[in-house]
Amino acid sequence: MKAPKIVHISTNDFGGAGSAALRYHEAFLALGYDSEIYIAESKSQSVGDTTKLLPIDNRTLQLKALLRRLLPPKIFSKIRKFLSARSMFSGGKKYLFFTRGESVVEGLSPKLVAEVQQADFLFVHWVAGFANTRDVLEIHKKTGCKVYFITMDMAHLTGGCHYYWSCRGFVSDCSDCPALDFGIRNYAAHQLRAKAINVAAMNASILCCSERIMEEAKASAVPYTEYIRLPIPINEQFYVPAATPRMGPFKILTNANDIDDPRKGFNYLLEVLIHLDRKLSGDAKICILCLKSEFFSGIEFKHVVFEEFGFRRGDEQLSDLYRSVNVFVNTSIEDAGPMMLAEALMCGTPVVSFDVGMASELIREGRNGHLVARLNAKSVAEKVFSLYSSGVGSFDTPLEIHQQVSEIFSIKSWKDKVSSLVAL
Incomplete structure (x- = not known):
C-alpha cells in the first residue's frame, strides 16, 4: 500500500504554535509516515532532511529573524521589550492581530506554492506572515491534497486576531474589529470573507486542540467541512514522572x-x-x-x-x-x-x-x-x-x-x- 505524503506548513518551529507544528511532524515521522515540514524560520542549529527552510518576503519578519540570529538573547529581549511597551495598550497587542494579507486572488508565498510538488495531506499550522489561505488553496489545486487546519488559537477562525477575548465578531463578519484602529476596523471583515471563500473552495477540515476551541470553530463564519477534536501529541519518552519523589523546598x-x-x-x-x-x-x-x-x-x-x-x-x-x-x-x-x-x-x-x-x-x-x-x-x-x-x-x-x-x-x-x- 502506498504511504501517504504528509506536508506541514508553519511560520516557524519554536514557541507554542511552532513547537506544536514540529511535534505533529515528528510524531508522524515516529509512526513511519512520509512527512515533511516547510517553515520560514528555525532556532535549531541544524535542521533535518525533512525540514524545508523557505525565507519569506515579509520584511518585518525578515528583520526580526535576522536580529534574533545576530544579537545576543538579552539584547534581542530588550529590543522586543522596548517595542512591546510602545504597543502595550493597543488592540493589536491584546488580540494578537498577526494574520494579514488574506485574499481571494493573491497569495503571500508563491515560493511555497512552487516548492510543494506533492502532498496527499496538508496540515496548516500557525502561518501568520508566511502563507495565507489563497496559498493553501493553490497547493490544494496543484496536488489534490486533503487540507487540515490546526487550531492552537483562534487564528483560523477569525478575520485576523489569534485571541478574541469577549469579541464575537468572528461568528458573523468581524466588522468593527476592536483589535484595529478605528479607520481600518473593517479590514478584519475583508479578511474573514476571503478566508471563508478559500476554505470553502478547498473543502478543508479543522483539527481543534480543545473542546472549547471546537465549539467556537463550529460557530465561526469560516465554513469548515469537519470539526475534529485532536490534541497536540506529547512525547512520552520525555514527559514522564520522576523515578523517585522530589524532596526539598x-x-x-x-x-x-x-x-x-x-x-x-x-x-x-x-x-x-x-x-x-x-x-x-x-x-x-x-x-x-x-x-x-x-x-x-x-x-x-x-x-x-x-x-x-x-x-x-x-x-x-x-x-x-x-x-x-x-x-x-x-x-x-x-x-x-x-x-x-x-x-x-x-x-x-x-x-x-x-x-x-x-x-x-x-x-x-x-x-x-x-x-x-x-x-x-x-x-x-x-x-x-x-x-x-x-x-x-x-x-x-x-x-x-x-x-x-x-x-x-x-x-x-x-x-x-x-x-x-x-x-x-
Missing part, C-alpha cells in the same frame, strides 16, 4: 513569565503570591521558579522566594523543569491551552489553574489538581496553600496522573485518532 512553576503579555495573567500571579505570602508564617518558604526575579521586585515578600531557571528549549529540558516542582500554577486569563497544563500533568505534577482553555478537560478536581474560577486569584492562593500545608497525599499518584493524561496526549493515543485522517 516547596516549589511552584508558572506560565506567567511575560509581564507584557496580558493573556498570561502576570498581575493575577502577583496577587496570588501576595495572598500566599500572608498565609505563611514563621520560617515557612515557598519558592517560585521564574525567568526573571526582577519582575517581582516591586513587592516585598517575607515567605515567597524566587529562583531563576533560565530559558529551556526542547522536550528534555522542559520535562526536567516540570519534575523539579511540586505544583504548576496557570493564571492565564485568555488561552486556548495552555499546553503547559498537559505537559505538567504528563510529568505527574499536579496543577492549579484558572478555568480557561483546556483546563476543565484535563483537571480532575482533587485528584490531579484544582480548577478555579477565572480571575479568582485569592482562591488560587488558597488551593496552593492547601497543597503546601497538607501535601498531595489525597491526590492520585504521579504515575496515575500521567496515565490519565497520556490517554489523550501520548503519541500512541494520537496515532489511534490520526490514522483515519491520513488514510488513502
Whole structure:
C-alpha cells in the first residue's frame, strides 16, 4: 500500500504554535509516515532532511529573524521589550492581530506554492506572515491534497486576531474589529470573507486542540467541512514522572513569565503570591521558579522566594523543569491551552489553574489538581496553600496522573485518532 505524503506548513518551529507544528511532524515521522515540514524560520542549529527552510518576503519578519540570529538573547529581549511597551495598550497587542494579507486572488508565498510538488495531506499550522489561505488553496489545486487546519488559537477562525477575548465578531463578519484602529476596523471583515471563500473552495477540515476551541470553530463564519477534536501529541519518552519523589523546598512553576503579555495573567500571579505570602508564617518558604526575579521586585515578600531557571528549549529540558516542582500554577486569563497544563500533568505534577482553555478537560478536581474560577486569584492562593500545608497525599499518584493524561496526549493515543485522517 502506498504511504501517504504528509506536508506541514508553519511560520516557524519554536514557541507554542511552532513547537506544536514540529511535534505533529515528528510524531508522524515516529509512526513511519512520509512527512515533511516547510517553515520560514528555525532556532535549531541544524535542521533535518525533512525540514524545508523557505525565507519569506515579509520584511518585518525578515528583520526580526535576522536580529534574533545576530544579537545576543538579552539584547534581542530588550529590543522586543522596548517595542512591546510602545504597543502595550493597543488592540493589536491584546488580540494578537498577526494574520494579514488574506485574499481571494493573491497569495503571500508563491515560493511555497512552487516548492510543494506533492502532498496527499496538508496540515496548516500557525502561518501568520508566511502563507495565507489563497496559498493553501493553490497547493490544494496543484496536488489534490486533503487540507487540515490546526487550531492552537483562534487564528483560523477569525478575520485576523489569534485571541478574541469577549469579541464575537468572528461568528458573523468581524466588522468593527476592536483589535484595529478605528479607520481600518473593517479590514478584519475583508479578511474573514476571503478566508471563508478559500476554505470553502478547498473543502478543508479543522483539527481543534480543545473542546472549547471546537465549539467556537463550529460557530465561526469560516465554513469548515469537519470539526475534529485532536490534541497536540506529547512525547512520552520525555514527559514522564520522576523515578523517585522530589524532596526539598516547596516549589511552584508558572506560565506567567511575560509581564507584557496580558493573556498570561502576570498581575493575577502577583496577587496570588501576595495572598500566599500572608498565609505563611514563621520560617515557612515557598519558592517560585521564574525567568526573571526582577519582575517581582516591586513587592516585598517575607515567605515567597524566587529562583531563576533560565530559558529551556526542547522536550528534555522542559520535562526536567516540570519534575523539579511540586505544583504548576496557570493564571492565564485568555488561552486556548495552555499546553503547559498537559505537559505538567504528563510529568505527574499536579496543577492549579484558572478555568480557561483546556483546563476543565484535563483537571480532575482533587485528584490531579484544582480548577478555579477565572480571575479568582485569592482562591488560587488558597488551593496552593492547601497543597503546601497538607501535601498531595489525597491526590492520585504521579504515575496515575500521567496515565490519565497520556490517554489523550501520548503519541500512541494520537496515532489511534490520526490514522483515519491520513488514510488513502
